[in-house]
Amino acid sequence: MLKENLFTGNDKMTALEKSNCSYQMMFRYEDAAVKVEILDCSPGLDSSNCRHLEVADALVIVYSIVDRDSLKAAKTVLEHLNKRVHGAIPVLLLGNKTDLEHARQVARDDVTLLAHQFKCSHCEVSAAESFSPVNSIMQQLLEDGIQFRRTRVGQVKRRKSIFENVSRRLGSVFRRKSLEGSPPKRKAPHVTNNINRRSV
Numbered sequence: 001m002l003k004e005n006l007f008t009g010n011d012k013m014t015a016l017e018k019s020n021c022s023y024q025m026m027f028r029y030e031d032a033a034v035k036v037e038i039l040d041c042s043p044g045l046d047s048s049n050c051r052h053l054e055v056a057d058a059l060v061i062v063y064s065i066v067d068r069d070s071l072k073a074a075k076t077v078l079e080h081l082n083k084r085v086h087g088a089i090p091v092l093l094l095g096n097k098t099d100l101e102h103a104r105q106v107a108r109d110d111v112t113l114l115a116h117q118f119k120c121s122h123c124e125v126s127a128a129e130s131f132s133p134v135n136s137i138m139q140q141l142l143e144d145g146i147q148f149r150r151t152r153v154g155q156v157k158r159r160k161s162i163f164e165n166v167s168r169r170l171g172s173v174f175r176r177k178s179l180e181g182s183p184p185k186r187k188a189p190h191v192t193n194n195i196n197r198r199s200v
């Protein structure tokens with residue numbers, strides 16, 4: 001659903017570049033330029049997509065309101081995330097094609113329930129009619145993603161320093177133990193004669 005023109009007209013986002021299934025763009029946030037990579041994980045979950053989902057900072061899971069199976073696929077992704085990702089990663093469950101309301105297959109209540117069950121945001125749009133609602137939704141999600149990344153990076157740093165602390169302590173305990181077990185060091189003889197020394 002992401003198109004090159006999705007973000008045009010918005011001063012916070014610039015030049016969406018496409019390479020295979022990946023889109024890159026710059027996003028201005030708190031006066032800093034942030035590089036954002038958007039990965040299109042359709043048509044479904046495989047091992048490489050799963051890995052990407054697990055390390056993403058924010059996710060949009062798109063279903064089509066005229067395709068019951070697309071909501072099932074969305075549920076599979078949410079279940080996977082629930083099992084594998086710890087922490088409140090920002091997830092938006094986004095229904096598309098509201099211009100085809102007459103052909104709706106996905107009940108609103110089912111989606112509300114799903115969003116509630118997996119604690120994610122939810123809304124429905126029509127990319128065909130207008131991309132400005134999509135634009136503001138994406139903008140909010142990106143901001144949430146940046147905040148989430150900051151928390152995540154902070155946690156990794158804290159975990160790293162706890163690990164370093166513990167390993168330093170363990171190291172000093174083992175060093176002490178090995179010194180206690182080893183015979184007392186003999187004092188090295190004091191060499192006064194340098195005649196036989198060779199320089200290498």
Ligand SMILES: Nc1nc2c(ncn2[C@@H]2O[C@H](COP(=O)(O)OP(=O)(O)OP(=O)(O)O)[C@@H](O)[C@H]2O)c(=O)[nH]1
Nearest residue numbers: 001002042043096097098099100125126127128129
């Ligand atoms: N009526 C309608 N058609 C849409 C809308 N958004 C996308 N489409 C159409 O739906 C089809 C699939 O759109 P894509 O943008 O390729 O969506 P996708 O999620 O990448 O789909 P896949 O390529 O199948 O993974 C295209 O024919 C689009 O023109 C919409 O809001 N309303």
